[in-house]
Amino acid sequence: MIKDVLAGDVRAIAKMISRAEAAKPEDRDALAEVFRHAGKAHVIGLTGVPGSGKSTLAGVLGLEIRKSGRTVGIVAIDPSSPFSGGAILGDRLRMTGLAGDDGVFIRSMATRGAMGGLARASLEAVDVLDAAGFDIVLIETVGVGQDEVDIVQAAHTVVVVSAPGLGDEIQAIKAGVLEIADIHVVSKSDRADAAATAADIRGMLGLGPTRHEDDWQVPVVPTSAEAGEGIEDLVAAMDAHRKHLSDTGAIEQRRRDIIGMRVLKTAEDIIRKDFKGNREQLAVLIDRVMAREIPPREAAERLLESFKKS
């Protein structure tokens, strides 16, 4: 099956991503093998607040990347139910004209609620698409939520989408992702108030800390998915950022940061599963916390202690 994934077989890719989601012990070697073959794709994180139009942009961007002759894999992180799962964004994307093209693969990951592993599974899905030879892998997440912001930062190039005319509450939330952008997009640029949104973002750039310690000038790209405007510019900006990362050598530090984050997220996932497999001891500790004999921290430390002996 690894061979089929490496050859770009669509069914094998889909199955391997499902294995990443299921996270069964017997699939670990296969996923490790996938990881060994990954590392060539340009990984792009695409995020924005609800209503920013980033899902639409992802579809249009996919088409534009295809026009340049390159292949693209899209991993959409679904803000769906922690109980029922779901694949809303993926279904929506399939309707954008990308269906039936072998150079495109779209997968939406269901969020899993408290006992997650979403970050680990999503980044393994990126590995699968990378190993399968897609030139560009897009990770699309909603720009709200700690895990979601972490995931999108596991990209070489982070694109943050803002739309004109959103409400106050949305604007407040937007603050949380603006600073992680390597490229800003102002969507719906056909609207009259889009210029003001772009000016706001330009005004913010250079204020306060960003993650850019090198000399990359963060561009602000106006786009209109409906009018098909600015999408070429966005692809050009993505390519320029990639070139900048490799010319300056900044790509190495970014790769290290991403791997450090992945290792941590994976460790959290291991701990979580170990807990689930250790219900008896957990029940005893919960009893003691319920009686307020010990605080949650002490219970956590004891569980980690027991992990040590396993």
Add this chain to the structure above:
Amino acid sequence: MIKDVLAGDVRAIAKMISRAEAAKPEDRDALAEVFRHAGKAHVIGLTGVPGSGKSTLAGVLGLEIRKSGRTVGIVAIDPSSPFSGGAILGDRLRMTGLAGDDGVFIRSMATRGAMGGLARASLEAVDVLDAAGFDIVLIETVGVGQDEVDIVQAAHTVVVVSAPGLGDEIQAIKAGVLEIADIHVVSKSDRADAAATAADIRGMLGLGPTRHEDDWQVPVVPTSAEAGEGIEDLVAAMDAHRKHLSDTGAIEQRRRDIIGMRVLKTAEDIIRKDFKGNREQLAVLIDRVMAREIPPREAAERLLESFKKS
């Protein structure tokens, strides 16, 4: 200082919550002592998608709870920058007429990006307000994001706010929190389309799995913060849910679930800090992952191994 917290001293409460956020080893005993004195408050989780009007509702709800003679603490989880911190919601709430009332304490927690501990710190903040004697503690989070949904579920009663007339993208996101509601609120009930939103939610209730294994009938409460309508009904529904939990004994299982989640989140936080304190070993492992000699999972397992020996 513990004595001052227990006596409800505002400055001591604020300082203790800052200690929960800072998470320094020397404050652990104090926070453990706070935990020992917590456990009396009715903890309410309030959540909803951006634009649902939940921040406004939190303020109005605070006033209504005060009218019933009870005191209320509010912990607002801020969707602000992982880099710069911030306290937007808290500032907004302070303008609702609750300022200067000793029976109300509002604190907004800044999200901290990847190296978080947000859930642990927020729930310790709830402990502080609980131990300080507030009758009701409200946790307000945006209803998007895995951590954020986890946090709001660490409440005895979960209130999910929906607004009429939000866009498609928001509706899709909404699906992720609808099922965790013990009480549904439809805000902006003065709008003509509010009745349809309420009908949609009623239609959804009874479909698919919810977390209600007991016989609680999830109510749908229309409210208008501006017209001051339905807020009394919401307080009555919260009180009825609390009574239901204690009459049926369901409160015990809910407390166990909450503590189980807290222990896990705290363990994750410990692991995260241990990683940060162990940079040398991490750097060596990252080098090996960078060279694709080992996958992230193996690096994570080795780091956990080294945690065992510490």
